[in-house]
Amino acid sequence: ALSPGGITACPLIPRRDFLPRGSGIVTRRPLILQLIFSKTEYAEFLHCKSKKFTDFDEVRQEIEAETDRVTGTNKGISPIPINLRVYSPHVLNLTLIDLPGITKVPVGDQPQDIEYQIKDMILQFISRESSLILAVTPANMDLANSDALKMAKEVDPQGLRTIGVITKLDLMDEGTDARDVLENKLLPLRRGYIGVVNRSQKDIDGKKDIRAALAAERKFFLSHPAYRHMADRMGTPHLQKVLNQQLTNHIRETLPSLRSKLQSQLLSLEKEVEEYKNFRPDDPTRKTKALLQMVQQFGVDFEKRIEGSGDQVDTLELSGGARINRIFHERFPFELVKMEFDEKDLRREISYAIKNIHGVRTGLFTPDLAFEAIVKKQVVKLKEPCLKCVDLVIQELINTVRQCTSKLFLPALLAARGGEKRAAPGGGGAQHRPPLLLKLSPPLSLRSAQQRNTQTNKKRAVPNQVIRRGWLTINNISIMKGGSKEYWFVLTAESLSWYKDEEEKEKKYMLPLDNLKIRDVEKGFMSNKHVFAIFNTEQRNVYKDLRQIELACDSQEDVDSWKASFLRAGVYPEKDQTENEDGAQENTFSMDPQLERQVETIRNLVDSYVGIINKSIRDLMPKTIMHLMINNVSRGRGGRTGAPGAAGRSPPHRGGRAFDDPFGSLPPRGWVPSTSGRYSAIPRLELNPSGSLPPRGWVPSTSGSYSVIPLLELDPFS
Known part of the structure; x- marks a missing residue:
């Protein structure tokens, strides 16, 4: 009733x-x-x-x-x-x-x-x-x-x-x-x-x-x-x-389906009981066997969550490998694009670099050293997005371990391991990051930058290519017209259109993407929506009498996904506006025609080469994280889990002994992965006390040690 x-x-x-x-x-x-x-x-x-x-x-x-x-x-x-x-x-x-x-x-x-x-x-x-x-x-x-x-x-x-x-x-x-x-x-x-x-x-x-x-x-x-x-x-x-x-x-109608469901549950329980049939209460090794079985099950669950082949697929939210994939292909590229350089500051720095290199002499040719100095400074800015990507992946690995361990009834062990592995956002996480080395290719030179610059300029977006479809709420429509309203949006390489519904029959508006950019909008006090805005860089109205359109999503993940889609369409995020105290000096700054041509040449080459580096890092960073972090965690999760006394093993000391970590935690500084999936102590130079990266010019060899190989003259993270 x-x-x-x-x-x-x-x-x-x-x-x-x-x-x-x-x-x-x-x-x-x-x-x-x-x-x-x-x-x-x-x-x-x-x-x-x-x-x-x-x-x-x-x-x-x-x-x-x-x-x-x-x-x-x-x-x-x-x-x-x-x-x-x-x-x-x-x-x-x-x-x-x-x-x-x-x-x-x-x-x-x-x-x-x-x-x-x-x-x-x-x-x-x-x-x-x-x-x-x-x-x-x-x-x-x-x-x-x-x-x-x-x-x-x-x-x-x-x-x-x-x-x-x-x-x-x-x-x-x-x-x-x-x-x-x-x-x-x-x-x-x-x-x-x-x-x-x-x-x-x-x-x-x-x-x-x-x-x-x-x-x-x-x-x-x-x-x-x-x-x-x-x-x-x-x-x-x-x-x-x-x-x-x-x-x-x-009951007569539902009984057949109920019977088959009970039979499947009975078979599942019988299969589970079969695993414990040989256990005897008086067996002194039953605890060790049970622990070994649980750890092995943990390894299987962890691999399935990362590789995406789980038996029970979660249809409510992303987990494990899917979230890491999203970080690699949506969050990380967006963070890289946000690191754009200021045009006025860049030109001023190039002119100062050219003048300082020439010194008292009047230069006739564009100096290569000015190009290298400017590029080094710009490439260093890419370090922060890379480290942020590492931290995000570490956090997802911790969450995956926590989900797998919750099945094993080991809350105390989980809390202990999670506390050891958690990277503090204030700066403690740098000690736990794996050593990353990105070999930037091709070699640094004006010639390679010129070639890539020519190739890049030939690339154009494919017209009418649909990049994303989905529901979005326009958050700043006039209250007299009904307040915020939900529409079906279609983003292509050239325009953003929205319709009444997903049938895409009644088009409400089509907005060209020329001169558009994205900025973040603070969430309202009483609102549960996450908002971002699209605006025109030339201060024109974007839609009717609106200077910007505020688009709202239900979650921050949806916002990040839409930002990544706009990024693929060529709509970039707004750069942080900082007050320049030397505004008067900028206004009076002038260059002679020859210096201006040299600045323009280097500026184009810097733009082209930074694009090359950006593309290389975007490609190599996920591969490096997969190789040095995720694959090592997957290989090392089993280790010597069955050896008695493994839980009480003291921390390793340098001197050739191996470090075994069945739960996939990151190795101490100075310990590198071997081909067996375990960690070996290899002497490292103390030129880099943070332990986050090897010294410049040193790369890992197949034996696990570092060998001196001539690399680029440019080391962006040194």
């Missing part, structure tokens, strides 16, 4: 008055009522199973007392059900669940979200495909406003499991009736509607007998002109008979 009147329909079925009655919300906990045919009449509660209740007034008092024990006496609610069995010769085998009616306004000790709590409680029961829904609606209320039928339609849109019960037929206004409803014409249900007439509060206070109430109900249907022709299909006795018949048929 889902709404008013349901609580009165339940006691009429077993022909006993045992449910609490009153005004307001009376049913404050779900009541699971099991009716069992028996020659003797009594009731039993699950929470006091040894006691048999023969007086049904005591049953009512026990229901009220048990409700108050959990919810209190001031209208509180609880989803914990009360289980009651009623044995009687007047019932058919049937199970009913009486649920609280939906409350709109909280009273007493009820929380502010009482309506949503009750709805969630009801949905837990009626969402099961094996259950029938008894939607109780009073006849003196419009059927279209029935909360019971509304919720039933949410979980049973075709009405296959819903039985309508119409109460209070005797309280309708004179001249009106519910004939169309009971004949299943107004809002059809496959199982139809049944009308009942319950006792009024006056009848209950006057101790009107249940049998007398049933006789009065029968008389009402036989004497009413609108219901006389269907009197044999109305009333509580017919409702009980229909419920028993419908439940029997429903």
Whole structure:
């Protein structure tokens, strides 16, 4: 029973008055009522199973007392059900669940979200495909406003499991009736509607007998002109008979699928028990075997989450390898593009570099050293996005380990390992990063930059190529026009269009991407949306009278994904605007024509070469992280997990001993991965005390040590 009147329909079925009655919300906990045919009449509660209740007034008092024990006496609610069995010769085998009616306004000790709590409680029961829904609606209320039928339609849109019960037929206004409803014409249900007439509060206070109430109900249907022709299909006795018949048929229909589901669960349990069949309580090695099995299972789960071949695929959120893939291909490229250099500062630095290299002499040719000096300074800026990418991947690996370990019932071990591996955002994480070395190719030279500059300028975006589709909310439409509104957006290489819906038939607007950029927008105080804005760099209106369009997503991940899509379309993020205190000096800064040509030449080459470096890092950084971090963690997760005493091994010391870490933590400084998947102590030069990168000109060889190989003259991270 889902709404008013349901609580009165339940006691009429077993022909006993045992449910609490009153005004307001009376049913404050779900009541699971099991009716069992028996020659003797009594009731039993699950929470006091040894006691048999023969007086049904005591049953009512026990229901009220048990409700108050959990919810209190001031209208509180609880989803914990009360289980009651009623044995009687007047019932058919049937199970009913009486649920609280939906409350709109909280009273007493009820929380502010009482309506949503009750709805969630009801949905837990009626969402099961094996259950029938008894939607109780009073006849003196419009059927279209029935909360019971509304919720039933949410979980049973075709009405296959819903039985309508119409109460209070005797309280309708004179001249009106519910004939169309009971004949299943107004809002059809496959199982139809049944009308009942319950006792009024006056009848209950006057101790009107249940049998007398049933006789009065029968008389009402036989004497009413609108219901006389269907009197044999109305009333509580017919409702009980229909419920028993419908439940029997429903069980017969759902039993095959239930049987196959139980058989599959039984096979799964038997397979799991088979693994522990040889374990004996007196076996001294059973703990070691169990631990080894759990660690091996951890390794399998970890590999499946990273490689994306898990048996149980999560359809609600990204996890493991999918999140790392998103960092590599969306978050990291976006962070690289944000590191754009300021045009005025760059030209000024180039001119100063040229003048300082020439010194007292007047230079005739563009100096290579000026190009190298400027490029070194620009490439160093790429270090921060790379380290941020490493930190994000480390955090995702930690989350993956935490998810895998939660299955092994090792919360203490997880907390210890997670605390050791967690990289502090303030700066402690640098010690735990793997040594990364990016060999930038081709060699640094003006010639290579010129060649790449020519090739890059020939590349053009493919027109009409759809980059992304999805729903976005325009957040800053005029309030007079309805406030924020959701549209279906289509992003191509040349334009951004939005439509009324995903059918893309009614186009609202098409915005060219020329001179557009992206900026972040702070989330509103009362808003749950994450917002970013698109604006025109030439201070033109983007859409009608708006200088910028604020687009909102449900999560920060969606915002990052859309930013990455705009990045592929050539819409870059806004550069950080910093106040230049030397503005007056900039305004007076001037160059002679020869110096200006040299500055322009180097500026174009720097732009081209930084693009080369950017592309190389974008390609090599994910590969380096995969090789030095993720693959090593996957290979080293097993290690010597089965060796006794491995858990108590002391930290390794330099001097040739191997470092084994079965949980995939990063090695101490000076320890490098070997071909076996373990870590070996290789002496490193102390020229780089941070341990994050090897010295310039030193690269790892196949043996795991560092060898001197002539690299580029440019080392961006030295």
